[in-house]
Amino acid sequence: MQGHGNLYPIDIESSAEMARLQLQDKLLTKTMGGIFPGAIDLSGVEDLLDVACGPAGWALEVAFAYPDIEVVGIDLSQTMISYARAQAQVQGLTNAQFRVMDVTQSLGFPDASFDLVNARMLFAILRASDWPRVIGEWKRVLRHGGMVCWTEMEPAGTTTSRAYEELVRLVARVLHRQGQTFSPDGYHWGVVSAMGRLLREAGFETIQKFGYLHESSFGTEAYDLSFQDMVVSLQLVKPYVVGAGVIDEKAYDELYAQTLREVRDQNHTSVTPLASWWVRKP
Amino acid sequence: MKPVQVAATEKDNAMEARLSVLAEIFSDTGVIEQFSKSTGIRASTIYRWVAGTSTPRQSNIRALLSAFPERRAQLEQAFSALLPLASPSPTALEEIPSIFYRKVADAISSTPASLLYWTVVRLVMRQAVLHLDPDRHGLLILLVHCMPPLEDGKIRTLLERAQIGSGIWESDVEQKAAFLGAESLAGYTVSRCQSAVRNYKHEVSIIPAIYMPHEESSAASPILRAGLVAGCLLFSSTQPGYFDAQKRKIGEHYASLVALGLEREEFYDRSLLDLAPMPAEEVQQRVIAQLPPAELIGDNTELRRWQEIERLLLHR
Numbered sequence: 001m002q003g004h005g006n007l008y009p010i011d012i013e014s015s016a017e018m019a020r021l022q023l024q025d026k027l028l029t030k031t032m033g034g035i036f037p038g039a040i041d042l043s044g045v046e047d048l049l050d051v052a053c054g055p056a057g058w059a060l061e062v063a064f065a066y067p068d069i070e071v072v073g074i075d076l077s078q079t080m081i082s083y084a085r086a087q088a089q090v091q092g093l094t095n096a097q098f099r100v101m102d103v104t105q106s107l108g109f110p111d112a113s114f115d116l117v118n119a120r121m122l123f124a125i126l127r128a129s130d131w132p133r134v135i136g137e138w139k140r141v142l143r144h145g146g147m148v149c150w151t152e153m154e155p156a157g158t159t160t161s162r163a164y165e166e167l168v169r170l171v172a173r174v175l176h177r178q179g180q181t182f183s184p185d186g187y188h189w190g191v192v193s194a195m196g197r198l199l200r201e202a203g204f205e206t207i208q209k210f211g212y213l214h215e216s217s218f219g220t221e222a223y224d225l226s227f228q229d230m231v232v233s234l235q236l237v238k239p240y241v242v243g244a245g246v247i248d249e250k251a252y253d254e255l256y257a258q259t260l261r262e263v264r265d266q267n268h269t270s271v272t273p274l275a276s277w278w279v280r281k282p
Numbered sequence: 283m284k285p286v287q288v289a290a291t292e293k294d295n296a297m298e299a300r301l302s303v304l305a306e307i308f309s310d311t312g313v314i315e316q317f318s319k320s321t322g323i324r325a326s327t328i329y330r331w332v333a334g335t336s337t338p339r340q341s342n343i344r345a346l347l348s349a350f351p352e353r354r355a356q357l358e359q360a361f362s363a364l365l366p367l368a369s370p371s372p373t374a375l376e377e378i379p380s381i382f383y384r385k386v387a388d389a390i391s392s393t394p395a396s397l398l399y400w401t402v403v404r405l406v407m408r409q410a411v412l413h414l415d416p417d418r419h420g421l422l423i424l425l426v427h428c429m430p431p432l433e434d435g436k437i438r439t440l441l442e443r444a445q446i447g448s449g450i451w452e453s454d455v456e457q458k459a460a461f462l463g464a465e466s467l468a469g470y471t472v473s474r475c476q477s478a479v480r481n482y483k484h485e486v487s488i489i490p491a492i493y494m495p496h497e498e499s500s501a502a503s504p505i506l507r508a509g510l511v512a513g514c515l516l517f518s519s520t521q522p523g524y525f526d527a528q529k530r531k532i533g534e535h536y537a538s539l540v541a542l543g544l545e546r547e548e549f550y551d552r553s554l555l556d557l558a559p560m561p562a563e564e565v566q567q568r569v570i571a572q573l574p575p576a577e578l579i580g581d582n583t584e585l586r587r588w589q590e591i592e593r594l595l596l597h598r
Binding site: 013014015016022030047064070079083086090109110111113143228232235 | 296297300336337339340363364379382385386388389396397400401404405412413416418453
């Protein structure tokens, strides 16, 4: 299975990105109401694979909450994996292990190694054309009856900040040029709308699907940390967007400054949709 | 096509190694029966392993390693993809992992200036809470800063700038900033540039502390650089007597790491500290509620607002 290099729009070795991903993990789990969406039966799950685990916030939470589940996290970043291992060690989580692995390549596990494959927020690391074979790998490493829990968001949600929407759509446009969206025109990401089809075409059976709205409007519980996540991600993604030539640096900085003003307004509202699909390998 | 063929060959070799060692181990049906009986793994499952139609779970691999020590090397090699790279050590309060120091050093060298404070603070505080409370009994860590000196050149208050928690305090999605002063453990610590602890709520002590709900013990470590102080890390636990000498030392190390993310201008000589007592949090929140919540990423506009609130509270 051929890889195509790292498509992620932010430097994966960046300490700021690691801190942001840790924050994002907490926000996502809070939005979803827990580390697993809904009341899914986990009684048969002994071995769990977390794909593109990053600094492994989610994987370590699972390892802590479910000491009988063996959790394996994989990520392309050596730094994130080393960090995740150290975190597992200081927390005494002997049921968590982490490996450097490229999730866009053939996974280095035998067939039928896991009972559950978890994937969260992979929308920025793959081309649209990669998804079928990546999902095929998830199916290969699952035992019969094993499950996939796949969660994605549509970053181009809805907000009263015109500047923020414009910045997000610039990122979408660049990703679209690289074939990383399912959008017909690069206006949004579109992964959320494609998830069901991709899983069905891979031969999975749907157990349940969940939809969420992450609200980060002014004054809401998640506003403060969502604001931080937004500010950090907009600064970290700037080289990628400006480097792609869709906007110059001055204009980007102006839009960024305008975003801060608009998002700090007491009338600011923002929601971002997410979806989780639970499916089973027959 | 060549890379695809190489990958397929590697996978085939690994599969062959697994099947080979399993076939050797289970060449005798008596061995299969005995292993099945001792582990509770069905014989049919073992046959599927040997046939290659099923892969042992990690718990099964450990059972194999335990039951066939003479085959340990072969089994470890054959199942290397599924085994942990190294056996993790049991839970123990150790030194901060060296990878973490490297990560903070990387942050300082490569993070844009506008994100440095936020990055270092978030990384350090998250690491600290997981390290100091691995069993999630309930630990809250607050980052407390000196407010800039007032017109008279004195620092009169401290401001809570960030928090992170575990257990009952795990939800840090909402951060409520509050001012602290002479009445607080943080104020005592920062004024003296020395760590302090109140391990038992009702102990008689000259060290001040105001306990929040669920808090049974607390400690504070000053954030220092070259003899100057910027604030402190304030630790609260739901467990009485939680902050033994080792934990206090670890807390001091984390405070030192936080210092690396702060600007020089944020450190002050302790002679400038003349902390005033601050009103209770409910009173402060009524005043603060009129403004946006505290945030780590702010600019001078936010600082001016906090200074405005400080003046209101000092002159009530």
